[in-house]
Amino acid sequence: MNKSVSPNVEKxxxxxxxxxxxxxxxExxxxxxxVVGTLVVIWSKRQAPGLSCSGFRYLRSLARSKEIQSFVEWLCCRDFLEAAYxxxxxxxxxxxxxxxxxxxxFFTPPSLTRRLxxxxxxxxxxxxxxxxxxxxxxxxxFLAPIALRMKSELKAKGKSDEHILRHVEQHLFGTDLDPVLCQMSNQxxxxxxxDEIVQARIEPNFHVTKANSLSDVASLYGSFDVLVCxxxxxKMAAEEVAVYREDYDTVIEAQPNLYGLFMTLGLRLLRPTGVAAFVTPTSFLSGQxxxxxxxxxxxxxxxVNIGIVRDRSGVFIDVDQExxxxxxxxxxxxxxxxxxxNVSVxxxxxxxxxxxxxxIPNSGSAWPIPRTEGDAELIQLIGKSKYRLSDYGYRPRTGVFVWNRDKRPTFHSWKEAKAASAVAPFPLFWSSDIRPxxxxxxxxxxxxxFEPCFVDVLTNSSVSILRRPSVLLQRVTSNDQQLRLVAGVVPTEVFRRFGGFIGENHVVALESQADIPAFSPEVLVAVLGSQPVDRYFRCISGATNVSIFELQLLPLPDPKRLCALLKxxxxxxxxxxxxYR
Known part of the structure; x- marks a missing residue:
């Protein structure tokens, strides 16, 4: 892709x-x-006129359509790897x-393939x-650019066209679940x-195979020098987890993500001292x-190395993630x-x-990974702190009200709740209620x-009611925002007048463990929004969710020393x- 063209424009x-x-x-x-067969055949003939293209379903009626012709022209304005992507x-x-x-x-853009x-x-x-x-x-x-690099280096050594083809046959392998993608990869x-196929007059037999790699390639363990993936x-469904648990029990916990199993598989496929390269979400760096x-x-x-791709929107189609x-x-x-x-951006x-x-600690806790220059020094300083949220006297709780599942009555005002003779109406707080x-x-x-602001929990003894001084956090934020920990203090009037509140599922409540907190909610909000804490949280949070796991692990400054310095x-x-010092 031309660097002058915005990825969003290209999309x-x-x-x-x-x-x-x-x-x-x-229709x-x-x-x-x-459709894809016709496109591949037409585009292949434009890319490599002397090359045959068999095995694809080609329809003349489709080939004549202006829509197909327009897309082929659009593809031909891009280089080979971009067009294939x-x-x-x-x-x-x-x-x-x-x-x-x-x-x-979801496929890897050529720019990241080249980098890896x-x-x-x-x-x-x-x-x-x-x-x-x-x-x-x-x-x-990955297969196509690897083949191009193999070809380039072998040509520089003066190797023949036949030698190049045989080398790729013997040194490059791939599997995938989708048969059409395997066919496209081969093409x-x-x-x-x-050029080598035409000049050598040899039809190569590339090793691109339809297979479930998680279960079908055990015979290849320890076979490869390099793995790229x-x-x-x-997230895996419960029935999938049951299928793979025996083989991947060392990494499966709760509801795992497929890519974690592939990372485990990748190491098994390598020879001793072999090297693996993965393109994944950053969630494995910190997720519970x-x-x-x-x-x-x-x-x-x-x-060996972790590269963080910070541009969330310019990487994968329809995916917005680090x-x-x-x-x-x-x-x-x-x-x-x-x-x-080593860490790079x-x-x-x-x-x-x-x-x-x-x-990087081996304690099961999050890996704090620098996102910008200067973060490494900050991580080293903050990581030494022994103080956590519990030392400030607060416990995190995720909001229990799920708007599209909870069947309890809701109301748009206190007046409406009283008019309906609600049994136990309590204020309902949403992420949008947390303001600058x-x-x-x-x-x-x-x-x-139009969000309801009261919910009838039906009993005043409900465990979902938060009754003590609290700080609310938005549970979904991104690195594009000014702050990752967007927090606000629940007004004392809420407790005085209503006796507590309920949190919607997109908020995290930091509830004081004492009726009169030793550390005020207002100061806690200021600490969470401070530049050092915000930068450190960005280094341990690999997803948009602000998780309780990460909040409990977040090192905080010495609370007594902090209060003295503020005074x-x-x-x-x-x-x-x-x-922190």
Missing amino acids: RQFARQIRQIARFVS GEYDVKD WLSSAYSIWTGQEYRKKLAM LDDLEQFGASFLKHSFFDPACGGAA FLRIALA NPPYR YFSKLRTHLMENAEI TALTILKRRAPKYATETTA VSRHGDLTSVGRCV GGVVAFDGAPKSN IGLAINEAVIQA
């Missing part, structure tokens, strides 16, 4: 192109295999939301000598090596239910209390900025966004940083 252009073609499938006029992405979207979600078909392959080469991978495997190879996002490899990301995975990785691999590019080197199992890793174009080395300046807005009157007039940021 919009792509969306317009495929939306025009999608109606062929949605039942053609099958998705007809967009074509694979189009196929995944046309298969339908349910199927796409089940297989988690450069990193692999830096850490010892050889395109001349080593074998490569991708256990989720749909779209050939993309043929286009990458089209953008694994599928989604990735604790066993973090321990497994530390005990079975050297964490991404990690992780390099691991397999080693013999060994327990370590901690290790260190990566742009959507693949440009890299090193932010230094960081210490650290306050929670509430007056018992109807809200402009002598220090500003909150300076007081917090000094109280």
